Amino acid sequence: MNRYPWWRYTLLVVALLAGLLYTLPNLYGEAPAVQVSSGKSTVKVDAATVARVEQALTAASVKADFVQFDGNSVRARFSDTDTQIKAKDAISGALNPDASDTRYIVALNLVSRSPEWMAKLRALPMYLGLDLRGGVHFLMQVDMRAAVRQSVDTYASEARTALREKRLRFAGITRDAAGVTINLPDASVAQTARDLLSDRLPSLQWSVQEGAEGTQLVGRLSAAATADIGKQALLQNIETLHKRVNELGVAEPVIQQQGLDRVVVQLPGVQDTARAKDIIGRTATLQFRLVEADGGAAAETVPQRQTTEGPVTMVGLKRDVIATGEQLKQASATIDQNQRPAVSVRLDDVAGRAMRTVTRENLGRPMAIVLYEKGRGEAISVATIQGEFGTDFQITGNFTPQETADIALLTRAGALAAPMEIIEERTIGPSLGAENIAQGFDSVLYGFVAIAVFMCAYYALFGVFSTVALAFNLLCLVAVLSLLQATLTLPGMAAIALTLGMAIDANVLINERIREELRGGAAPQLAINTGYEKAWGTILDANVTTLIAGLALLAFGSGPVRGFAVVHCIGILTSMFSAVMFSRGLVNLWYGRQKRLKTVSIGIPNSQGGGGSPARTGSATTTELEV
């Protein structure tokens, strides 16, 4: 009866091997590496960069363990720090020939020392949280009301333009947080205006109202439109933050949306919060300027962005700045009336007026959009002024749709869509991080050893089984966390310790039950079987209640508590598997084969099957059955 079919053993062995495989990368430690990522929004890192890095290394006769592309950056791993620093200089020299213009960020970093085949199987170590690694964490709140206000402003000016174009008379336009109100002379004009604006500005819901103030056309933002404005603003802010964080040269920045209006920025390894804050919170870096054809008279010369390899074209700029990124309302890829890809740009009213004056006086001359990064400008677009325009204009040229999308993105990157405020900030020194790792690790280790010693002493061989099952639980837990690529934090390590402490409960339940069966006089094999079977219901009950608390924490917890909850919940699941199925597997393997099992090593005196042994246990059984 205490035998598992072969497939169960196979399952357990597979789980054991998988657990080992995915846990191992965490034990290898980290090796020095050089990471190459894009230093500018105009530079893309791709598989071709790998070849360039390899070339640079061969040229400097530096040997790398491997060079690989991981989606955003290229990493090269080295055996020691001396080689790493030599390699960094070599790569940096090859990729950034002009030292003052860093097109690529070449940063020293760490990668797992695990063999390459493991990485190919996606067996990667867990990320270490900032509290274990050191670094800075910002939580930024995006001012959504400002984003909506900005959009309403834009809609109001668009409505004004549209009404003027159609020569519809109106008394004035007012705007508030919810939308736009237009005062009109009578109902028939209102109807025409409504049809016109519903067509032109579908994001607003237009309706005619008759009231004390006369006839009014009211455009309200729908909930969906408001949500969309918020979403766009957040995405643009995240995009802008990415560009700015790139300047810090951080190897693995985390920039993520949290909730509907928040952005988390985590910069591992960076301790200089003042500089990080300065760069992240900086204002726009986009300028619209006229091109100076005479190179000698140019106030400034910037390179033009390249889409293909070839010699760099330099663009001379006039001194006056027509508009800046702060005045940019929108930039998007679109199709012009001739069905060619174009970039549509919208500026605010002030910039629109300036633009109108400049374009009127400079018809036929080229204008450039310049993006400044790290104090160096780059012309992302140079186009000839074809006519007089104001707030809205289109840039056309020999563009592919991809190029217009890129230009629009780069243009937008110069500005934040809505103001942001830092509402949470955390910095952890690297030495504190190392201390936290050691403390977390020690807690788990010594706690585990104490439990193991006690279990083995108290339950003898069954205690050994329980301990092995507990170790297997730890293995599974770490493997699952690694597989999920979870970020390990100190509360996460505390959760591992606590989960192990609670998981032993299942084995205690089983062992106690088996003892009870033995005392009741059951034959050893039967006692083991009933022990496991009867304990199962209780184990399930116990784990469900713990899981309810874990899930509540997961749902309502944030930050460190979330990390705790994730580990806790996964730990409960792995412990059910290991404590019940794995330990049973061990027991079956050990005792299941023995046909005539006389004694079970579980820490209490017992002998032979059939229930004839010590008098007191025997009598206990009989009374119990008779009552």
Added chain:
Amino acid sequence: MEFFHFKKDKDIPFMRHVLALNAVSFLSFALAVFFLATRGLNPSIEFTGGTLVEVEYTQAADVNRVRTTVEGMGFGEVQVQKFGTSRDVLIRLPIRGEIPQVEVSGRVFEALCKLEQSTTGTKQYTTPQGEQVSRPSCTAGDGTEPMRLARTEFVGPSVGAELYENGAWALLVTILGIMAYLAIRFEWKFAVAGIVANLHDVIIILGFFAFFQWEFSLAVLAAILAVLGYSVNESVVIFDRIRETFRRFRKLSTMEVIDHAITSTISRTVITHGSTQMMVLSMLIFGGPTLHYFAVALTIGILFGIYSSIFVAAGITMWLGTKREDLVKPGSGKDLDPNDPNAGAVV
């Protein structure tokens, strides 16, 4: 090895003194509520909002001097204390309108640095693993660093308010979830008894934190919720056994049934809690100051968990008048329903 072995007719009369013990429970509960009401919790800046700066000195720090300096900066009510060792100093500053919060930690560091006759700057260095790192530094004239910035934390007021709300929700959902589970699995009397017993634990943990004015952080909240889920197990195991005993022994009175149930599960109760406590103790000893109050909350929770499951949960079940008929459906013909998947699921 065996710690517990009891003969059948020698059940420990736990319920004999239950009245006295429940009075003690009630008293400690009332005390906890009293301290919570009068002293209140000492919430961490995660909840209140504010700034926290941890500075590590090379020599034992003079807390009073640090306090005088920081108080002189006009940030309002400042808390300065040692953290872990005598060289680590933790400074807590409240939110004050007039100074931009994001600058507070920098200014405090600068002022403390000046106190050591040193100047602040930024230091670039490479870690032994080759990682490049920069950090603010405080360097004396001879190039040594008398102090280092170990960590800073700033939490805005809106975040704190949200955490309170989320914490309350988590607690409520956990309580309702567990009650619903107990009510389905057993019956309402057990659900009430189980939850009262465990809320009793939660209030007592909070009472300790209020009395000693220990810092109540998010980690402590997590510990409390974990304990809540964990000690309900205890009640579940005892309830399971009470039901089982009702089925098996028809003639016993409710009190005897409860005594028997507790006696036969006491071994498991003590060993399980002992094991968990060993792990928590390891955290308390080796986990350092960050995990300290987390482990303290767990310790109190585990110890009171044993007591409350036995005396409070079982006691309330008895006071609520649990009868055989509540658990063993009348008319089913046999006591051990073979269709019940949990029949005989006991320890």
